[in-house]
Amino acid sequence: MRGRNLALGAAGLAGFLALGEVVPRLGLVKEAYFPPTSSIAAAFADEVADGAFWTALGDTLTGWALGLAIASCAGIVVGVVISVVPYLREATASTIEFLRPIPSVALIPLAVLLYGTELRSVLLLVVYASFWQVLVQTLYGVQDVDPVADETARSYGLGTWARVRHVLWPSALPYVMTGVRLAAAVALILAITAELVIGAPGLGARIAVAQTSQAVPEMYALVVVTGLLGLLINVGARTVERRALAWHQSVRGEVAV
Amino acid sequence: MLEVRGLKKVYEGSGRRVEAVRDLTFTVDAGELVCLVGPSGCGKTTLLKCMGGLMTPTSGEVLLEGRAVDGPPPGMAFVFQEYGRSLFPWMRVAQNVELPLKQKDLSKARRQELVADALRSVGLADAADAYPWQLSGGMQQRVAIARALAYEPRVLLMDEPFAAVDAQTRADLEDLVRGLWRERGITILFVTHDIDEAVYLGERVIVLSASPTVVREQLKVDLPDDRDQLHTRVAPRFAELRTHVYEQIQAAKRGAPHLVRTDTPPPH
Numbered sequence A: 001m002r003g004r005n006l007a008l009g010a011a012g013l014a015g016f017l018a019l020g021e022v023v024p025r026l027g028l029v030k031e032a033y034f035p036p037t038s039s040i041a042a043a044f045a046d047e048v049a050d051g052a053f054w055t056a057l058g059d060t061l062t063g064w065a066l067g068l069a070i071a072s073c074a075g076i077v078v079g080v081v082i083s084v085v086p087y088l089r090e091a092t093a094s095t096i097e098f099l100r101p102i103p104s105v106a107l108i109p110l111a112v113l114l115y116g117t118e119l120r121s122v123l124l125l126v127v128y129a130s131f132w133q134v135l136v137q138t139l140y141g142v143q144d145v146d147p148v149a150d151e152t153a154r155s156y157g158l159g160t161w162a163r164v165r166h167v168l169w170p171s172a173l174p175y176v177m178t179g180v181r182l183a184a185a186v187a188l189i190l191a192i193t194a195e196l197v198i199g200a201p202g203l204g205a206r207i208a209v210a211q212t213s214q215a216v217p218e219m220y221a222l223v224v225v226t227g228l229l230g231l232l233i234n235v236g237a238r239t240v241e242r243r244a245l246a247w248h249q250s251v252r253g254e255v256a257v
Numbered sequence B: 001m002l003e004v005r006g007l008k009k010v011y012e013g014s015g016r017r018v019e020a021v022r023d024l025t026f027t028v029d030a031g032e033l034v035c036l037v038g039p040s041g042c043g044k045t046t047l048l049k050c051m052g053g054l055m056t057p058t059s060g061e062v063l064l065e066g067r068a069v070d071g072p073p074p075g076m077a078f079v080f081q082e083y084g085r086s087l088f089p090w091m092r093v094a095q096n097v098e099l100p101l102k103q104k105d106l107s108k109a110r111r112q113e114l115v116a117d118a119l120r121s122v123g124l125a126d127a128a129d130a131y132p133w134q135l136s137g138g139m140q141q142r143v144a145i146a147r148a149l150a151y152e153p154r155v156l157l158m159d160e161p162f163a164a165v166d167a168q169t170r171a172d173l174e175d176l177v178r179g180l181w182r183e184r185g186i187t188i189l190f191v192t193h194d195i196d197e198a199v200y201l202g203e204r205v206i207v208l209s210a211s212p213t214v215v216r217e218q219l220k221v222d223l224p225d226d227r228d229q230l231h232t233r234v235a236p237r238f239a240e241l242r243t244h245v246y247e248q249i250q251a252a253k254r255g256a257p258h259l260v261r262t263d264t265p266p267p268h
Helices: A002-025 A037-049 A051-084 A088-099 A104-115 A119-143 A147-155 A160-198 A203-212 A216-244 B044-051 B093-103 B108-121 B137-150 B167-184 B195-201 B236-254
Strands: B002-013 B016-028 B033-037 B059-064 B076-079 B155-159 B187-192 B204-208 B213-220
Touching: A002 A037, A037 A216, A051 A088, A051 A119, A051 A160, A051 A203, A051 A216, A088 A119, A104 A119, A104 A160, A119 A160, A147 A160, A147 B076, A160 A203, A160 A216, A160 B093, A203 A216, B002 B044, B016 B044, B016 B059, B033 B044, B033 B195, B044 B155, B044 B187, B076 B137, B093 B108, B093 B137, B108 B137, B137 B167, B167 B187, B167 B195, B187 B195, B195 B236, B204 B236, B213 B236
Parallel strands: B016 B213, B033 B187, B033 B204, B076 B155, B155 B187
Antiparallel strands: B002 B016, B002 B059, B204 B213
């Protein structure tokens, strides 16, 4: 079953690539704007051989990873504190609901004003966008603590910190993981956007350069790279999730006893 | 040892005022195994939570060894009905049992000794490395009991611990609790809605009224100390006692006027 799905998936991808080769060659679309798969592949090979490409990839990944790490830590800490301190949740709910829907790209002018084309500009946008994902999931997760589990911990004299560490945190972890996985995807989008629009060094800036210099196949090749990056990040996040939550119902499945 | 004086609990919220427990007064002596029975919904769990310091009563007080309970007392352990939710699925069995001990000032070696001993007592020595969800319901409740034992409590509160397991497992667990009680001399307060279980286990049975709850009757169980599922349950005295408690519960459900009597010898 799994093998057949894999084969079908591969066939679908091959079909898509073949279509991308045939359609421009037949002249159905302008080859100048939609280069055939083979020339994108050739441009991709050239990129991989170019040291500047790897520097750009490194810059993008730095902005992504640093931003995600800052947003995750901040989201988790703020989420737990808001949930644990009485009345804080009620007091902050409306502010969060106001700030959360602000699209991070709306902050691009602010980022440019503050930091120009530095890495910090990228970080500002990445952190703003991914912070809310983690925060909101953490808030949900903390609410999901089983009252019986919490009462058990209290009845055995576990203090606030011990309950946060041994009961609240593991209970919230499945939600936090989901938040971080979503944040990882959003962070990549924002990192590329920032580079593309602001011109901070990275893959996005390289795409902009390729576009302005009419290097269309190179532009597509870079777009493919960002897609692959997104794919890898999602697979990676899911793997981490599965390992960290091996005990959780959603991962362990039904156990025969 | 354990004293409940004039305990009252009223739940107030969303325009509704529910008097769960009206006025409860009773004592449990050191080393006693007392069973609390009452009709369903009579506030047994509320009572137990107040006793365990998990809930603040509206009025009245609970005293443990002469000291008022205002939070979970260190010498008291709790076994919940919902073992599946009370055990932590992210921890292995041994870690679950060890966690409460980490709050005490014990060496690692001593903690491990207590964990191993407790697991051995409940017959789960070789399940230490399993996760709770890999075990059957009865085994999970054994883990919860082991966790309570390792804590070395002077008082053990059990809130309908066997309500969710099958009849055969329940019989085994009842014998386990009685065995542990005789072996370790812990004071046990066992809440149940099962009349047979109350009579089979208890040295004394406290019958509660329907909600709002008061003590309807206290009854000494004069069965021999050595009890077993096969013989005790068919003994004529067992039948008399269970019939008596059953009548009391039925009367409580009808809301018949109650008489608080202490250690009433039931009719022979």
